[in-house]
Amino acid sequence: MSVLDTSTGSKPTGSDGRPDGGPDARAEDRDPRTGTRAALQGGKGARVEVRGAHKSYWDLEVLRGVDLTVEPGTVTAVLGPSGSGKSTLLRTINHLEALDRGAVAIDGEIIGYDLRGDLLVELPEKKVLAQRTRVGMVFQQFHLFGHMTALQNVAEAPRRALGVPKREALARAQELLEVVGLGAKADAYPRRLSGGQQQRVAIARALALRPQVLLFDEPTSALDPELVEEVLSVIRELSRAGTTLLIVTHEVHFARDVADQVVFMDGGRIVEQGTPAQVIDAPRHERTRGFLQRIHAG
Amino acid sequence: MEGAPVTLTARQAASRTLRSSGADADASAPDRAPAASSLDALGDEGIARLRIAPAHRPVRRIVVAVLGALVLLALVLIVLNPRWEWNVVASWFLARSIIRGLLETLKLTVLAGVLGFGLGLVLALMRLSGSRLAAGLSWTFSWIFRSTPLLVQMLIWFNLGYLYDRIVIGIPMTDLTLFDERTSTLMTPLIAAVLGLGLHQAAYASELIRGGILSVDAGQVEAASALGIPARHRHLRIVLPQAMRAILPTAFNEVIGLVKGTAIVYVIAHAELFFTVQLIYGRTQQVLPMLMVATLWYIVITSLLSIAQYYIERHFAKGAVRTLPPTPLQRLRANLGAKGRDRTEVHA
Structure with missing residues (x-):
């Protein structure tokens, strides 16, 4: 895309200063295998696990038992109608939203809590903030x-x-x-x-x-249609950089392009999940089919 | 099938308008010819000479004339009436006692302002913190200090020695004392005035700072939290600078109010500007001229503060508006620059 091409000429200035980058990572700007510029690479992708996530606001149940695993360095697209709990799910992953039950772990480390026996003891803010530095977030607004x-x-x-x-x-x-x-x-x-x-x-x-994990909460929903592509192309490039990505989006075509895993949510639950070919092209669940039809129609 | 004919007619209509507009242009060509040619006749030089003149606004001119007349009338009534005794005002304006009083007023304003807004910020952050205890304390402070008249607070501080003879800091039930002093020695008029004005100000400042903080979009805090930015930096670097836009106009109101509010300390006989003026006219009986001396100084201070306000608000507007309003200096330079350019072009 033109957006990214403009920057290709300008080599990143200054030393990289990455703690984990080897000498060969610095040797050239682009990774020969993925064609991704070194500067784009975040930390090494981490594994994200969500187990039995429940969350209510007063009498409104937003998450009713969500289980999700995202493998390191993969891209997961979360689809679903408004109010299905997609954004809430995303926000629990960096503990912007505390769960009522269940837990989230990144590379096995529980986010926001210290596990002591059967108890999840809330971590002091300082530790939560340190955990959050491993997780980047991009907001709709x-x-x-x-x-x-x-x-x-x-x-x-x-x-x-x-x-x-x-x-x-x-x-x-x-x-x-x-x-x-x-x-x-x-x-x-x-x-x-x-x-x-x-x-x-x-x-x-x-x-x-x-960050080892990047969360995108409807990153293009507040954009004019002709501006969507410039943002998507950046995300597309990121998807090849080895960082774990979770993207809540309404861009079904984009999801099919970049996602390794597609999750469809409705009513606070994951209704269907699988590869893009399974969930987007051949949805088994009635609710998924209806949603995708409406998206395509609109 | 229903859609098709509509589309067709729409397209036909469009092509017809296109064609007909061309025809119209041809038809009206003779009519428009003089206008077009008159512009042509000007030539490049003539067009370069063209200037844009502002529209005539007769109503505005009348309003300006009437307002000007009223201002002139007011000036005449004030300046030419000998009973204002402007010569007395002039003779006292820079008198040593007046200047001493003025400095005392400024000192009170700065001390009470710093105490008021410093404590106010702490109270506002306490009130907004998750802690119920802190929020409760803050609320109670504001409740007490906003519901007691400033005059009463001032007199209580000044007469603290009557209520409590000595102030002792030590360990109860032992003889160990770290500090022991007569209250009346500690509670000078200056201390009483700063405490009275400052604590009263803090109660108001806390509410006004809290209002400013609440006006900042919650997404800003959320984004900062998501980036792992610590709470202190979140408040001081992200939220407060943006809250300043909402805080500043009211805060300057408060500070200007405080400048004149210091006059209230005459009740505890602290020799600031207003008390000094009273002392003088008590002796000379020139009440109005002396009040004018104080008033003129208050006007001077307020004007300086208003100028400061303009620049400080402008500083905090960066990022909130697309283009900053020009400073008066920039505006002046732009005006002069434009005129200069006109002149050179005329000469050329």
Whole structure:
């Protein structure tokens, strides 16, 4: 896509500084096998497990027992009508939403709680924040910090959450902005950017912590149709970078393209899950079929 | 089948309008010719000379004239009436005692302002924290200090020595004392005034800061939490700077109110600006001119604060508006620049 091509010419500046990257990872910008630029690579993908997730808001049951496994480095698309619990599920994975019952684990580490015998003891905020730095999140409404430039937005979390020195954080932020094709917009405030550009900054911001898991909550739903592709192409490139991706989306074609696993949710449960070919092209469940038909019609 | 004919007619209609508009253009060509040619006749140079003039607004001119006349009338009534005794105002305006009082007023404002807004911020964060105890304490503080008249608070602080003879800090039931002093020695008029004004201000400031914080989109906190940014930075780096937009106008109201509110400390005989003025007119009987001296100084302080407010608000507007409003200096330079360009072009 043109968006990404613009950035290909500009080599990432400054040293990579990745703790886990070997010398050959630094030797060239692109991984020869996947064709993905090194800067895009977050941490090594982690395994996400959700077990028996229940969540209610007062008398409204949002999650009624969700079990889901996402293998390291794979892409899972979550489909389903509004109010089916997709977003809530996503938000429980980085503990923005606490579960009533059940648990979430990333690479076997339980998120938000300390397991003591049969008890899940809530972790102090500091530990939860540390866990969250392994999980990046991209929101439907972007939620860029409005009083900061694009560059400051991307550099903020490494500085405040990881204590990276300002200079280093800014250099890495510039590099990430170039990867999402916005190197020239580093000093622009979010309000001066288009929706698609804002969402690409938000993706760069999520990548700045080199997350092992990236959560996308309807990343293109707030965008004008002609801006959707520029964001999707960034996500598509990310999907080859080895980070584990969970994407709540209404873009069925996109889901079929990039997802290794598709999950269809309704009424707080996972109704159907499998490969894109199984769930999107040959849905077995009545509810899935109806939903996909309506999406295609609309 | 129903759709097809409609589409067809629509397309026909479209092509017809296209064709007919072309025909119209041809037909009206003779009519429009003079207009087109008059522009042509100007030539490139003529077109370059064209200037855009603002529209005439007769009603606005009348309103401006009437307002101007009223302002002039007011000035005449104030300046030319000898009973205002402007010469007395002028002779006292920079008098040493007045300046001393003015500095005292500024000192009170700064101390009470810092105490008020500092404590107010803490109270606001307590109120919004998840802790019920902290929120309850904060609420109770605001409740008490907002429901007691400032005058009463001031007098209670000043007369604390009457209520409690000594202030002793030590360990109860033992002879160990770390601090022991007569209350009346500690509670100078300045301390009483700063405590009275500052704590009262804090109760109001906490509500106003809380309002500003609540006005920031919850998504901002959520995004910061998701990025693992610690709570202190979340509040100070993400939320507060954006809350400032909502806080600042009201906060400056409060500060300006505080400048004039310091006048209330005359009840405990602290020699700030207003008390000084009272002392003087008590002696000289020139009541109105002396009140004008104080008023003019309050106007000066308020004006300076208003200028500061403009620039501070502008600073916190970055990111919230697409283009910042120009500073008065920038506006002046732009105006001068435009005129300069006009002139050079005229010369050329």
